[in-house]
Amino acid sequence: MPVLPLPLHRVLLGAVAMGVLAACSTVPAPAPGPPADVVRNEIERRIPARTADRAGWAADIQAAFAAQRIAPNAENICAVLAVIEQESGYRADPAVANLPRIARQEIDRRASALHVPGLLVDAGLRIKATDGRSYGDKLAGVRTERDLSRLYEEIIDRVPLGQRLFAGKNPVQTGGAMQVSIPFAQAHAQGYPYPVQASIRDEVFSRRGGVYFGTMHLLGYETPYTRKVHRFADYNAGWYASRNAAFQNAVAVATGQALALDGDLLAPGAPLDAPGQTERAVRQLGAALGMDERGIRRALEQADQLVFSESPLHQRVFALAESRAGKPLPRAVIPGIRLDSPKITRELTTEWFANRVDGRYRECLQR
Template sequence: MLVGCSSMPSAPAGPVADVARADIARRIPTRVDDRAGWAADIQTALAAQQLPANPENICAVLAVIEQESGYRANPEVPDLPRIARGEIDRRAAALHVPKLLVDTGLKMKASDGRSYGERLARVRSERDLSELYEEIIGRVPMGQRLFAGKNPVQTGGAMQVGIAFAQANAQDYPYPVTRSIRDEVFTRRGGVYFGTAHLLGYQTPYTQKVHRFADYNAGRYASRNAAFQAAVARLTGTPLALDGDLLVPDAPIDKPGQTERAVRSLAPQLGLDERAIRRALAQSDSLEFSDSPLHSQVFALADARAGTTLPRAVIPGIRLDSPKITRELTTEWFANRVDTRYRQCLQR
């Protein structure tokens, strides 16, 4: 009875699973519909990924769900038709596609007999929009041109997890996939599973959960990397964006990004040449960077300069940029909001 209609655990529930589900359900706010169903999906996600169903993990997942969707598997997005049409017009303008051609394409009949324009005017959720884009890309020549065969909806579900992340981490997905991993993300079970993987499925050097929540928004190890940037900035006097991006992707060795260039200015003190620095920075999306000579030596110099031990994790200074956001928000705002919910959950 604890299993919701969308949930089919890969193994029969036993006493341990029952206890975990009961604890999860107890920590979900009483206003939430189908608390038992949510608990079943969360417990299955933790068990399938061999993550302990302890209060810390449970509350971390619940806090992100509450922040990202308010316990809605497929949350509605305010003003989504206008946002979606704006994205189409932006892409058309960038490709010099006349507005008349766009309007003509949207007048074509969709699979349900309505025009694509009519369907676009009635989308309410990212799932609705994703399905519409898939059909436009597959059936309308203009769709291929505007979207280059790639669906613009790149996040979704109860935990607003990345579609690309889900597709790359679906090898142990415990449920039957009836259509695609993209579709699974928009189900409660899929959104919870892949969101849990993104949040908890990697080791960190953090001592505070708020930095993991910041990473959920800014990218894995962004908080550690931002602290490294802060240390480099202190040593070099170079103003650096504390965004967690240490290496510009595919940058030629003779055209480094700002952070890499600042680190290279410390080469004589570090005893590392530019290629050794590049190799170390290439580890910045993994735990190994924390144990690299570059990381250790930069902090040794920075700690000595400061006369104290500097933080090894800093919330990245990133302004959230999405057409769904109608006010100025930051990664710090997100991380602190989730952390507050996390602490409230632990007290329940």
């Protein structure tokens, strides 16, 4: 359940049995693989019967698997279907409750931060759009993130205040059937198998684009996980967040300090002499680890890659922590993150999201 209008937040590949790794990692499909129609039929069979255009959804999912060379096994199929069902209920561009109010609150928040008077904001929204309606009237009529994204694009282009409020950046940062991050899609557009009609942003709001980039975000990286629930947590919190939260837990055990298990090992943009909480705690273990501050920083900079699991820092921290704890420690922990979005009306967490999707995943496997 990524954030609108701002993005939410924002894995020991050791002696894992190859059969477990194949079930929990994204594995390239063996050539030539099952025929496309066989894969589509299998996907369609697992989509809930009440879903409109099951064949169309199955075709788009099969195309995403083929383009990304993802094995179309039951585990991967059901993982994608579980996220789609959780995030949109099989709607390519789902409606968002109270979206006009959410959007206006975001505009007012930005205006307040920039000390722009409310009267000036009201005047800007009274400007006529290309269809003759005021931007305020158009804002009141938006129902989906695609509607709002397109309106923001027009406001940024045509209303002088729009550039000031949004700094040329569209506030809608997630969208589509799998609520994938638009910046993620833009950064991974190479190899997109469809003609781009307008922009990658617009493609995310289409069924084919939302499925393609959502599948990549969910399955487009290898992990050391033995349970899909940790991949679902990563979908919400970021690649390798579950692996990194487990590392934070090991650091906490080794140092005796309480740490936020959020999966963020480095504070964004922190200089070497002003490290974040986790990095400071790791530095306290420097002598025992045989690593100086720069070596620790270089290792932590790999936290968004699978190779971090094999790094000396990762292995030595776990050795220290397990020696202190007197027992093995988990290599994957669901991050403790509270979901912060104006679309959410009750207190939810990454753990809630991951378990909800995991439940849908298990139901799909039984279909």
